[in-house]
Amino acid sequence: MNGDVRREWFEKDYYQVLGVPKNATAAEIKKAYRKLAQKFHPDANPGNADAESRFKEVSSAHDVLGDHEKRKQYDQVRDMAASGFGGAPGGGFPGGGRVRFEDANFDVGDLGDLFGGLFGGRGRGRGRARPARGADLETEIAVAFEDAMSGTTVPVRFEGPAACETCGGSGAAPGTSPVTCPQCGGSGETAVNQGVFQMSQTCTRCQGSGRIVETPCQTCGGSGSRRRTRSFQVKVPAGVKDGARIRLAGRGEPGPAGGKPGDLFVRIRVRPHEYFGRKGSDLTVDLPVTYAEAALGANVQVPTLNGPVTMKVPAGTPNGKVFRLKGKGATKRGGKGDLLVTVGVEVPQKLSKPEKELLKQLQDVEKESPRRRLGVT
Ligand SMILES: [Zn+2]
Numbered sequence: 207m208n209g210d211v212r213r214e215w216f217e218k219d220y221y222q223v224l225g226v227p228k229n230a231t232a233a234e235i236k237k238a239y240r241k242l243a244q245k246f247h248p249d250a251n252p253g254n255a256d257a258e259s260r261f262k263e264v265s266s267a268h269d270v271l272g273d274h275e276k277r278k279q280y281d282q283v284r285d286m287a288a289s290g291f292g293g294a295p296g297g298g299f300p301g302g303g304r305v306r307f308e309d310a311n312f313d314v315g316d317l318g319d320l321f322g323g324l325f326g327g328r329g330r331g332r333g334r335a336r337p338a339r340g341a342d343l344e345t346e347i348a349v350a351f352e353d354a355m356s357g358t359t360v361p362v363r364f365e366g367p368a369a370c371e372t373c374g375g376s377g378a379a380p381g382t383s384p385v386t387c388p389q390c391g392g393s394g395e396t397a398v399n400q401g402v403f404q405m406s407q408t409c410t411r412c413q414g415s416g417r418i419v420e421t422p423c424q425t426c427g428g429s430g431s432r433r434r435t436r437s438f439q440v441k442v443p444a445g446v447k448d449g450a451r452i453r454l455a456g457r458g459e460p461g462p463a464g465g466k467p468g469d470l471f472v473r474i475r476v477r478p479h480e481y482f483g484r485k486g487s488d489l490t491v492d493l494p495v496t497y498a499e500a501a502l503g504a505n506v507q508v509p510t511l512n513g514p515v516t517m518k519v520p521a522g523t524p525n526g527k528v529f530r531l532k533g534k535g536a537t538k539r540g541g542k543g544d545l546l547v548t549v550g551v552e553v554p555q556k557l558s559k560p561e562k563e564l565l566k567q568l569q570d571v572e573k574e575s576p577r578r579r580l581g582v583t
């Protein structure tokens with residue numbers, strides 16, 4: 207039996223071809239076949255290509271449905287196909303196993319074509335189980351705004367599962383090592399036959415690691431894992447954003463039976479700054495100026511990450527105007543962002559006597575040439 211024939215199973219409803227119900231008896235199938243075979247036989251339809259192809263179709267249907275074993279397999283394939291492999295694409299079979307055809311001539315690639323993304327990039331073919339890996343862990347640290355901008359190295363203390371110090375994470379007593387799991391032969395998975403399909407399940411003995419511990423370590427009881435506090439130095443890159451995660455490879459939970467450990471992720475919380483905000487790689491700051499500075503123009507001092515700089519506010523600057531100071535922002539790939547300075551005209555809450563007098567004079571001058579506001583004087 208070759209792949210093309212099996213492939214046809216997915217595409218052709220042989221019951222329909224023979225015109226019998228799915229629960230037809232062997233005798234009914236035989237009877238239906240005989241009738242159709244006679245009708246479309248090439249001897250009875252010389253030169254009729256249509257009849258010839260119908261005859262072939264009817265013969266193929268009978269080859270499968272007329273054979274008890276083949277019919278059983280055909281039904282299973284059709285049921286599987288109809289159920290979309292028992293769930294959402296990528297979901298695969300219950301138990302997280304993989305599926306493959308028992309028939310060595312059937313190419314899994316054909317199945318992949320038929321079921322689209324079902325097989326995805328994973329489980330295509332007959333590769334060995336991935337060795338069980340320890341879980342990833344996460345912790346969080348807070349850094350000052352300035353440190354996040356300049357980059358820094360922060361000590362992190364983290365309490366959680368870590369490789370046992372007695373056995374080095376293997377779970378095996380000192381002087382011994384984990385051995386190949388006898389149940390799965392080290393593959394980490396065992397086969398479960400489902401008729402024509404063969405599903406693989408994670409091995410129950412070794413939980414997929416492919417290895418077992420015969421003489422457990424006394425300290426960790428064979429798990430290879432112990433809860434303890436570890437200290438790390440975490441390098442925080444310049445310009446790091448709030449919420450970014452830094453990966454410490456291999457610092458996560460130890461893998462079972464000495465398997466590969468997971469990673470430890472350190473989430474960075476950047477403390478807010480007193481006056482700097484952030485928009486992507488640009489920094490923001492609100493700069494208060496006086497009415498006189500905005501109206502007459504002035505050189506004002508603006509704080510930046512590297513100390514104050516002088517910025518020119520031109521005469522007649524409106525409230526809320528944004529100025530961009532190039533390269534005074536956060537570090538980004540290939541350079542630095544800008545500092546966006548939003549000018550805000552401040553109304554003084556308290557006035558000195560000379561200020562008050564000057565403003566009254568200004569008010570008197572304004573009354574001599576009143577400006578229309580909102581259509582009224
Ligand atoms: Zn096993």
Ligand SMILES: [Zn+2]
Nearest residue numbers: 370373423426
């Ligand atoms: Zn141990």
